Structures are given as C-alpha cells and as structure tokens.
Amino acid sequence: MNFVAACELETSDWLNTDQPVSLGALRGKVVLVEAFQMLCPGCVSHGLPQAVRVHRTFDRDDVAVIGLHTVFEHHGAQGSREALAAFLHEYKIPFPVGIDSPSNRSGIPQTMARYGMQGTPTLILVDRRGRLRKQKFGLEDDLVLGAEIMSLIGAGGETSPAGDTRNAGSRRFG
Amino acid sequence: MNFVAACELETSDWLNTDQPVSLGALRGKVVLVEAFQMLCPGCVSHGLPQAVRVHRTFDRDDVAVIGLHTVFEHHGAQGSREALAAFLHEYKIPFPVGIDSPSNRSGIPQTMARYGMQGTPTLILVDRRGRLRKQKFGLEDDLVLGAEIMSLIGAGGETSPAGDTRNAGSRRFG
Amino acid sequence: MNFVAACELETSDWLNTDQPVSLGALRGKVVLVEAFQMLCPGCVSHGLPQAVRVHRTFDRDDVAVIGLHTVFEHHGAQGSREALAAFLHEYKIPFPVGIDSPSNRSGIPQTMARYGMQGTPTLILVDRRGRLRKQKFGLEDDLVLGAEIMSLIGAGGETSPAGDTRNAGSRRFG
Amino acid sequence: MNFVAACELETSDWLNTDQPVSLGALRGKVVLVEAFQMLCPGCVSHGLPQAVRVHRTFDRDDVAVIGLHTVFEHHGAQGSREALAAFLHEYKIPFPVGIDSPSNRSGIPQTMARYGMQGTPTLILVDRRGRLRKQKFGLEDDLVLGAEIMSLIGAGGETSPAGDTRNAGSRRFG
Numbered sequence: 001m002n003f004v005a006a007c008e009l010e011t012s013d014w015l016n017t018d019q020p021v022s023l024g025a026l027r028g029k030v031v032l033v034e035a036f037q038m039l040c041p042g043c044v045s046h047g048l049p050q051a052v053r054v055h056r057t058f059d060r061d062d063v064a065v066i067g068l069h070t071v072f073e074h075h076g077a078q079g080s081r082e083a084l085a086a087f088l089h090e091y092k093i094p095f096p097v098g099i100d101s102p103s104n105r106s107g108i109p110q111t112m113a114r115y116g117m118q119g120t121p122t123l124i125l126v127d128r129r130g131r132l133r134k135q136k137f138g139l140e141d142d143l144v145l146g147a148e149i150m151s152l153i154g155a156g157g158e159t160s161p162a163g164d165t166r167n168a169g170s171r172r173f174g
Numbered sequence: 175m176n177f178v179a180a181c182e183l184e185t186s187d188w189l190n191t192d193q194p195v196s197l198g199a200l201r202g203k204v205v206l207v208e209a210f211q212m213l214c215p216g217c218v219s220h221g222l223p224q225a226v227r228v229h230r231t232f233d234r235d236d237v238a239v240i241g242l243h244t245v246f247e248h249h250g251a252q253g254s255r256e257a258l259a260a261f262l263h264e265y266k267i268p269f270p271v272g273i274d275s276p277s278n279r280s281g282i283p284q285t286m287a288r289y290g291m292q293g294t295p296t297l298i299l300v301d302r303r304g305r306l307r308k309q310k311f312g313l314e315d316d317l318v319l320g321a322e323i324m325s326l327i328g329a330g331g332e333t334s335p336a337g338d339t340r341n342a343g344s345r346r347f348g
Numbered sequence: 349m350n351f352v353a354a355c356e357l358e359t360s361d362w363l364n365t366d367q368p369v370s371l372g373a374l375r376g377k378v379v380l381v382e383a384f385q386m387l388c389p390g391c392v393s394h395g396l397p398q399a400v401r402v403h404r405t406f407d408r409d410d411v412a413v414i415g416l417h418t419v420f421e422h423h424g425a426q427g428s429r430e431a432l433a434a435f436l437h438e439y440k441i442p443f444p445v446g447i448d449s450p451s452n453r454s455g456i457p458q459t460m461a462r463y464g465m466q467g468t469p470t471l472i473l474v475d476r477r478g479r480l481r482k483q484k485f486g487l488e489d490d491l492v493l494g495a496e497i498m499s500l501i502g503a504g505g506e507t508s509p510a511g512d513t514r515n516a517g518s519r520r521f522g
Numbered sequence: 523m524n525f526v527a528a529c530e531l532e533t534s535d536w537l538n539t540d541q542p543v544s545l546g547a548l549r550g551k552v553v554l555v556e557a558f559q560m561l562c563p564g565c566v567s568h569g570l571p572q573a574v575r576v577h578r579t580f581d582r583d584d585v586a587v588i589g590l591h592t593v594f595e596h597h598g599a600q601g602s603r604e605a606l607a608a609f610l611h612e613y614k615i616p617f618p619v620g621i622d623s624p625s626n627r628s629g630i631p632q633t634m635a636r637y638g639m640q641g642t643p644t645l646i647l648v649d650r651r652g653r654l655r656k657q658k659f660g661l662e663d664d665l666v667l668g669a670e671i672m673s674l675i676g677a678g679g680e681t682s683p684a685g686d687t688r689n690a691g692s693r694r695f696g
Binding site: 054058141144145146149151 | 224227228231232315316317318319320321322323324325327328
Binding site for chain 4: 401405494
C-alpha cells in the first residue's frame with residue numbers, strides 16, 4: 001500500500017515555540033496538525049480542546065501536536081499575530097502554532113490550499129515516516145482518534161511492540 | 175514482561191446472546207469487559223455509553239465487548255434477570271451481558287471477587303492471548319481507551335501491521 | 349380565563365417522607381410533580397436532575413417538588429418499593445416520591461391515567477390554588493421552567509410583589 | 523425597598539441594529555445586558571449562549587437582550603469593530619451589541635467602569651422602570667435566571683397578572 005508524503009507546512013510565523021516547526025524536523029514522530037481559525041466555533045468548542053487532550057495524553061517522544069492557523073475568512077479580524085497570540089493565551093493552548101502563510105492570489109492560505117482542505121477544523125495525521133495518513137474536515141471522535149494515533153505510534157517502532165503500551169505511546173496525564 | 179491470564183468469567187446467566195460467552199471462547203480477540211450495576215449512576219452516564227461506543231467503533235473480528243452485571247448492593251432491587259433485561263432494553267445495550275454469579279458467602283458476586291474489583295464501573299481489557307492488560311475502577315478517557323485498545327489489536331496480528339489502520343481494527347460506524 | 353383543578357394524586361406508598369403527601373395538603377404552594385420511571389433514560393438524564401435543581405433553587409415555602417413513580421411498563425423490574433428505594437438512594441433524590449397506584453384493569457397506573465399522561469418523563473405544575481397550569485411530556489428548558497415557576501409564585505402572593513425577588517420565591521442555594 | 527437606577531450605557535458603536543440602543547429607550551421592558559469579550563472563553567461557552575436562549579425564549583415586548591463588548595484586555599486583538607463583527611457573524615449572535623466606549627485614562631472601558639464590573643462575563647438585569655436589579659460576574663443558572671426575568675416581567679404589568687403566563691412574558695420558541 002502506498003501513502004503520499006505529507007506536504008511541508010508553509011508558515012509565516014510561529015507562536016508557543018522558540019524555533020519554527022516543520023514536519024521535516026518532526027520525522028520519526030507521529031504528528032497531529034490541527035488546522036483552525038480562532039473565530040471558528042467548531043474549532044473552539046471541539047477541535048482545539050481535542051488537540052489539547054492529545055497533547056496531554058501521548059508521550060511527546062511519540063506524538064507531536066501542532067496547531068495551524070489557517071485564516072481563509074475575516075482576515076482583518078483574525079489575520080494578525082497579535083490576535084492569534086491573545087486567543088492562544090486566553091484558551092491556554094500549550095502546543096506550537098504556526099500561521100499559515102497568506103497567499104498573494106487568493107484568500108486561502110498556502111498550506112490550506114496545498115492540502116486541499118475544505119475548511120476548519122481540519123485534523124491531519126502524519127506518520128513517523130512523514131506520510132499523510134488522515135485528513136478530516138469536521139469533528140472526530142476521541143475513541144477513533146486515540147486508536148488511529150496509537151496505530152501510527154506502533155508502526156515503525158522496532159523496539160516497541162504495539163502490544164506493550166508501556167513502551168509505545170505511554171501516556172502522561174495532564 | 176509477564177502478564178497474568180485474565181480470570182474466566184463466572185456467570186449465572188446471559189442476555190443479548192444465544193450462547194453463554196466466555197473469555198476462553200474469545201481467545202484471539204481483544205475483549206473489553208464492562209462491569210456495571212444498573213443502579214450505578216456512573217455506569218449509566220459514562221461506563222455503559224463508552225462500552226457502546228467501543229462496540230460500534232471497532233471491528234468485531236478484532237474487539238469483543240461484554241457487559242458483566244456485578245450486583246454487590248441492592249440485590250433485591252437489581253439482582254433479577256428480569257430487572258436487568260428491562261434495563262438493557264430501555265438503554266438499548268447491544269452487546270452480550272452476563273450476570274456475575276452470586277456468592278453464597280458474601281454480597282460480592284464471584285467474578286467481581288476474583289478480580290478484586292473495587293466497585294462499579296470497572297473496565298477490563300483482555301488481550302488476544304487472554305491476558306489481563308487493564309483494570310480500571312471509575313471513569314476512563316475515550317482518547318486513552320481508544321489508544322489502549324488499538325495497542326492490543328496490533329499485538330499478535332501477524333498479517334496486520336499496526337500502522338495500517340485499514341487492516342487492523344478497521345472501524346465500522348454505527 | 350378558567351383553569352381546571354389538578355387531579356389529586358392516587359398513590360399506594362411514599363418514600364423520602366414521614367407522611368403521605370397530597371396536592372390538597374400543599375394548597376398555597378406551587379407544586380412541581382415529576383412523573384418518571386426509574387428505567388426511563390430521559391427521566392434519569394434530564395427530568396429528575398431538573399426536578400432536583402428546582403428543589404434546590406426555590407424556597408420551600410413557595411415551591412414543593414414531588415416525584416411520582418408512574419410505572420406503566422416493565423412492572424416486574426421496577427414496580428416494587430424496594431427497587432424504587434434503591435434507585436432514589438443511588439441517585440440521591442431528596443424530595444418526597446409517591447408510587448402511583450397500580451390499576452386493576454390496565455398497566456397504566458391510576459394518576460397517570462387520570463392526567464392522560466403520554467409517557468415519562470412528564471412534568472406537571474400546579475398553582476397555589478391547586479389548578480393545573482402545565483403538563484408536558486418530554487424535556488423542558490430550564491430557562492422556560494424557571495420563568496413559569498416564578499410566574500406561578502407571583503400569583504396569589506398578596507404580600508410579595510412579583511417584582512421583588514427577595515420576597516417572592518427567594519432562592520436557597522444547595 | 524429602594525433600587526438604584528441602572529447607569530446608561532456609554533457606547534462608541536453598535537452592531538446588529540440600525541439605531542444605537544440605550545436603556546432609556548428601552549424603558550418599559552426588562553433588559554438583560556450581557557457584558558462580554560470575544561476572547562473570553564466563559565463568555566463564548568456559557569454567557570453568550572445563555573443570552574441567546576433568553577432572546578429566543580421571552581417575548582420581545584417584555585424582554586430586550588443587549589450585548590455589550592467590554593474590552594478591557596488584548597485591545598489590539600479584539601478592540602476593533604471589524605473583529606467584533608466577524609465574531610458576531612460566526613457565532614450567529616442575533617441581538618444588538620454595543621461597543622463599550624474606550625477610556626482615555628485606563629484600559630477599562632467606560633460602562634464597565636461605571637458599573638464596577640469585576641470582569642467578563644457579567645450579566646445585568648434592569649427592570650421596566652430602569653432600575654438595576656441584578657449584576658453577576660461569572661456563570662448563572664438558567665433556572666435562576668428564568669425565574670428572575672419572569673419576576674421582573676411581572677412587576678409593573680398592570681394588565682398582566684403574574685400568575686397568567688399567557689399575558690406576561692409569553693414565550694416564543696426559536
């Protein structure tokens with residue numbers, strides 16, 4: 001079975017991190033990218049809280065959670081770094097968040113366009129080898145997501161048999 | 175690492191199934207046993223709905239969900255098959271449910287005693303080789319549970335690499 | 349405008365009270381009657397918790413909350429006092445609960461038949477003069493219910509102007 | 523019993539209305555003022571949805587709901603009309619919303635300062651005679667709020683006895 005490589009993120013800025021983050025640098029980990037807009041009700045009520053739960057549940061050696069602010073509407077209201085920073089502060093978002101690079105030709109930012117995202121929230125899972133394994137627009141079930149993430153944790157872990165939860169994807173409780 | 179074999183269930187009756195169910199007969203599958211009491215608020219509001227979500231999410235070739243009615247209090251009120259049958263009907267519980275065998279010497283039914291359960295709800299996970307892999311009294315997170323179940327699905331599946339969600343634990347939506 | 353008198357409750361037993369309760373004895377107070385079945389999911393998840401909130405919110409000199417166990421199905425499972433007592437204990441129901449008198453001729457208990465109730469949960473409001481002011485099968489909004497109860501508290505209170513919340517229906521927080 | 527007059531709102535702009543709104547112009551109606559910040563999680567998850575429920579539940583001849591954007595932090599992120607307009611659009615807020623006039627001397631906007639508000643969300647109730655009857659910082663119970671609003675609807679309604687819900691505060695369901 002062949003999977004496509006996940007497109008690298010095209011970002012103009014990063015928050016909650018000293019260094020910009022890239023999928024390339026996260027090779028070897030499972031990556032959850034949560035694409036959101038701060039003014040999107042579904043992102044605020046479901047997508048982002050779910051991404052925070054993933055960030056708190058899985059070992060950071062196995063799973064990296066990244067937010068991606070994919071502003072495609074109300075650019076004036078939510079397009080600035082200042083607005084995003086205030087939002088991340090108030091909602092206590094703990095993981096790195098990149099600002100999807102605006103496009104010169106359209107209101108759709110570049111990473112969003114590359115991935116052909118339908119809107120927000122969009123949840124993306126990338127495996128340890130940098131391949132795109134899931135892209136879902138809308139809400140996802142925690143039970144399904146936990147299973148999918150563990151499935152990707154298990155793959156490519158030579159020293160951690162999927163059946164032994166203590167070696168693979170051990171959980172840290174927040 | 176050594177795991178203990180999960181104790182066989184000691185039951186006096188079964189509902190939602192033509193044949194009694196045993197862990198022995200389920201060897202080869204991951205088994206979730208949801209121990210509950212029909213009069214236990216936490217079981218009604220959280221434990222049983224979660225077990226139903228697991229039943230609906232995972233492929234039945236990989237995961238079997240069983241309910242176990244472990245009545246240790248209010249025996250007169252909830253100890254009868256009739257009471258349980260009415261409860262299962264009203265709450266639309268779809269999986270097999272066994273009645274934990276009452277004990278002659280104590281109010282604690284036999285399987286509950288064997289497992290040293292602290293109360294209800296108690297969630298138990300048994301792996302494909304019949305070993306006890308989780309026993310938790312109280313509420314569990316869907317994200318954690320989904321990951322743990324997938325971790326056990328992956329173990330012992332020679333033909334289904336854990337990283338390929340299509341082969342291991344494929345989901346059927348209810 | 350003419351309102352009908354609320355039918356007296358026909359009960360075979362009472363729990364959570366030393367004395368049987370009747371609408372006649374509650375004349376002068378607003379009465380909320382919550383008709384439920386212990387095996388009815390909507391009663392357990394919404395109706396009863398709402399009745400408990402009303403019991404905790406309004407002054408007992410103004411509002412009396414009564415439960416009525418209107419068993420019309422699964423009689424064997426939920427028809428006994430013992431079953432109801434265990435349920436009320438586990439769910440910490442604090443107000444008096446009457447058992448609707450079974451009927452000789454039908455599975456529908458007597459008070460339920462008198463009121464022509466469609467099922468459970470059914471919420472009934474009786475005003476200070478004993479008149480039936482609301483009967484609703486299904487779920488009701490807290491905002492609407494709070495307004496309706498206050499509206500009935502205000503009626504017939506000669507010394508408590510409806511506009512002064514401190515005199516009429518003052519709240520005690522549980 | 524003496525009540526103080528509610529301070530008039532000091533606003534720099536209005537949205538969701540053709541004309542600016544004032545408490546003076548609403549004399550004769552019960553007014554709920556929901557003070558919020560678009561970046562305040564408690565406002566987004568509880569305060570504003572509750573204000574929307576009040577707007578949908580009570581008759582507009584009796585109750586007017588007004589939002590007041592009291593930005594006292596993250597001015598750069600949420601202080602503009604554009605930001606607020608985008609937020610109101612995404613969250614489908616249906617009632618008029620005023621922008622609390624910024625102050626020259628402090629980060630606390632003028633109406634917020636006049637009322638001595640502690641923060642957001644703050645819920646204010648004004649009676650038909652323009653008097654301040656409730657000011658609460660934090661979350662309020664729907665049951666309590668529904669009762670308080672009905673209590674104020676009843677006051678001052680000479681032709682609508684509080685006991686008759688059809689004349690006072692009749693509900694329109696959204």
